[in-house]
Amino acid sequence: MTDWLHLVLLIALVVVALDLARLRDLFAAAMLTGFFSLLCAVYYTIVDAVDVAFTEAAVGAGLSTVLMLGALSLLDERVETGRVRNRIGALSAALAVAAMMLYATPDMPAYGDPTSPVNQPDRPAWRYVHQSGKEIGVPNIVTSVLASYRGYDTLGETNVIFTAGLAVYALLAGVRRKRGQDAE
Amino acid sequence: MQSDVVLRVVSKFLIPFILLFAFYVQFHGDFSPGGGFQAGVILAAGIILYALVFGVAASFRIVPMRATQIGAAIGVxxxxxxxxxxxxxxxxxxxxxxxxxxxxxxxxxxxxxxxxGVGIGVASTMLWLFYSFTSHKLRRDGQS
Structure with missing residues (x-):
């Protein structure tokens, strides 16, 4: 049953991705990226990565679509997306990235592999799974890892988000100042 | 911004639940999926929904631009x-x-x-991003 669901979702992802590449309308493309994220979120839920699915649904399908539409509203009514000149170059770049990912995928440990890092007592992942209940006392291991074991990483991520807000504001406020000077 | 009556009524009904759900995700993150990041995004999404339906000027009265900037810094x-x-x-x-x-x-x-900290920072920054885009558009349309 879930095998069928995997297949249907993965095929739907490919169809949406191909459709996205073909689209010339930016508004439709923004909506379709949101739909792509929603499909990803459903897929993450099926493979039991609920925290990732939650984030994908909230950020990918929800907020980033709205922000994309906000950015689109700054553009003129009809913006033509330029035609790709170097089609063979673009295609070979996409194929090269796909080949690299396919090459790297078998290095991931198989599901339930006894030699994977989670099942090695001398690796940190073992400690996260087996000791976090005693050390941190939080049932959701994802929260323990993100907020405590990997607290420095999350501090960095929070700073990245803050910097992103600052950068967008600086860019858009900077445009205003230049326009104001032109008017004088 | 003129909008549909159905849209106004339904979003007015939904927004309290969206905000409440954000707080649930924030404070229940130890036990269930989610945490500060997701809660912040949901909180911002609730306010952005309000801004989309009732106009950005109305949402500026609830959460001013300045508050999002200060909130983003306070979160970090x-x-x-x-x-x-x-x-x-x-x-x-x-x-x-x-x-x-x-x-x-x-x-x-x-x-x-x-x-x-993550929740306050993310909610404020997401709203700040949204405000940056929309207020830039308002300013530009006002000038031309």
Whole structure:
């Protein structure tokens, strides 16, 4: 049953991705990226990565679509997306990235592999799974890892988000100042 | 912004639940999926929905641009400050064991504070991004 669901979702992802590449309308493309994220979120839920699915649904399908539409509203009514000149170059770049990912995928440990890092007592992942209940006392291991074991990483991520807000504001406020000077 | 009556009524009905769900995700993140980041995004999404239906001017009256900027900085400072507190209590940076007498209590307190910082920071920054785009458009349309 879930095998069928995997297949249907993965095929739907490919169809949406191909459709996205073909689209010339930016508004439709923004909506379709949101739909792509929603499909990803459903897929993450099926493979039991609920925290990732939650984030994908909230950020990918929800907020980033709205922000994309906000950015689109700054553009003129009809913006033509330029035609790709170097089609063979673009295609070979996409194929090269796909080949690299396919090459790297078998290095991931198989599901339930006894030699994977989670099942090695001398690796940190073992400690996260087996000791976090005693050390941190939080049932959701994802929260323990993100907020405590990997607290420095999350501090960095929070700073990245803050910097992103600052950068967008600086860019858009900077445009205003230049326009104001032109008017004088 | 003129909008549909159905849209107004339905969103007015939904927004309190969206905001409440954000707080649930924030404070229940220890036990269920989610945490500060997701809660912040949901909170911002609730306010953005309000802005989309009732106009950005109305949402500026609830959460002004200035508040989102200050909130974004405060969120990062709560996170970094938690680390400084553990430094002051003689432990390493962001070592929550030192925050209370019992290490597990310290971990709970540390995670709570850190997630609170992430939640405030993310909610404010997402709203700040949205405001930056929309107020730029308002300004530009007003000029031309």
């Amino acid at each position: 400072m709560i996170y970094g400050g938690t680390g400084v507190v553990s430094l002051l209590r003689g432990a390493r940076y962001l070592d929550y064991n030192a925050l209370a007498h019992d290490p597990v209590h310290g971990q709970h307190l540390g995670i709570f504070m850190v997630e609170l």
